[in-house]
Amino acid sequence: MFFAVCAIALLCWMSAVSHSAPPACEDLVRPLDQLDPHHLEGKWALVAGSLSHPPHLEKFKKRDSASVNFSTNDTYISYTRSIRLDNKCQYNTYNISLEGSSFSYDGTDKSNFSANLVHTTCQDCLLMRFNVESGKRLHFYLFSRRRELEQSEVEEFRAQVECLKIPPPVVMDPTKELCPEETAGDPAAKTEEKTEGQKD
């Protein structure tokens, strides 16, 4: 009798918990299921990010701002990443292929470096997960058309970061200027670093 009551109480408790529980991690960090490449087009500001490895995270914190600008046509997708650091802008351009919501980088072994878009409830955001060194390192970046997000949107990102078991996110300072569009014929503004792990 005592056992039966306990079992029923436990069942009730379990169903109460599952109803009130926040979204499960598998749901929070699920890949974006569909993507219209044209949605990517244009400029996105980095609003927050987290990286699995502390030394990379420390380097990341030194950035004043960062943005990506995607261009697409019927055949190709490319993007230029700009990072403002110590009042200088660095630009790198990458050609990518899209498979569903995953990116592979032209000329790079897909198993070493890839990225995919992750679902987010933020409408004008782009949430990118980079899998570096065959997935040993994880970089997770939230971009938006806006420079600053609502508190609830930042909270969702924090929960996603927690699910991935990486350090708490660094939120970018929205008052720091983004890099201007890269101007052709300004070699001083361009860096040619194209080593592995520099894509993100």
Ligand SMILES: *[C@@H]1O[C@H](CO)[C@@H](O)[C@H](O)[C@H]1NC(C)=O
């Ligand atoms: C698409 O973009 C690529 C790379 O920028 C370019 O070489 C190609 O001509 C473009 N194709 C069309 C159909 O515009």
Ligand SMILES: *[C@@H]1O[C@H](CO)[C@@H](O)[C@H](O)[C@H]1NC(C)=O
């Ligand atoms: C991207 O692809 C275009 C067209 O094939 C090519 O001209 C350009 O050099 C490529 N850029 C990079 C960074 O690989």
Ligand SMILES: *[C@@H]1O[C@H](CO)[C@@H](O)[C@H](O)[C@H]1NC(C)=O
């Ligand atoms: C990918 O990783 C393998 C083994 O770690 C290495 O041999 C290969 O050169 C790497 N490829 C690229 C494109 O970095």
Ligand SMILES: *[C@@H]1O[C@H](CO)[C@@H](O)[C@H](O)[C@H]1NC(C)=O
């Ligand atoms: C983004 O890149 C495209 C193609 O290179 C360029 O035409 C456009 O002006 C850029 N936009 C911004 C905001 O930098």
